[in-house]
Amino acid sequence: MITARLESGARLLDLVVEQAGRLASWTGFALVLVMAFNVLLRYLFHTGSVAMQELEWHLMAPVSLLCMAYAIKHEGHVRVDILYGRFPPCLKQGLEVVSCLVAVAFAAIIIKLSLGYVMQSYAIGETSPDPGGLPYRFLLKAMIPLGFLLLLIQSLAATLRALIPVFGGPASPESQPDRPLEHAAE
DSSP states (O other): OHHHHHHHHHHHHHHHHHHHHHHHHHHHHHHHHHHHHHHHHHHHSSOOOHHHHHHHHHHHHIIIIISHHHHHHTTOSOOOOTTGGGSOHHHHHHHHHHHHHHHHHHHHHHHHHHHHHHHHHHHTTOOOSSTTOOSOHHHHHTHHHHHHHHHHHHHHHHHHHHHTGGGTOOOOGGGOTTOOGGGTTO
């Protein structure tokens, strides 16, 4: 049955986002450690390191970009639905499919545009312009297409779930665009 395949595909895509999000979330812990180390260096030893300061914002890239799809998967984003809540279910379902497809297209465009940016950085061997800064700037820039790839994957999973009722399947709690707020943390 097509609805079972759609749900199976969505679960597989969710698994990719879930694992990537959990792995990338550890960069948040690393960021806390680096910031604490920098504070200790600055206030206890009156010294600092350019590389360690740069590492702080280098760690923000995976936290924000790689965890963005994870946050959306777990409904950690904000929905503003002043009008949406008043729409009939069939219109809500149609809007859900369209908005998911727009997110897929947006993510694909950002990936396409950012790949050249990353490749150029790699080709020139871009490093920090500051003395003592971090090398391999292309790794930082590679978080852009990687983060939007995860967003594309999550948007595809949401699209598959939004299509289940279109093909006659039941609207599961995960595919209902107007689910109550208390389920947002699940």
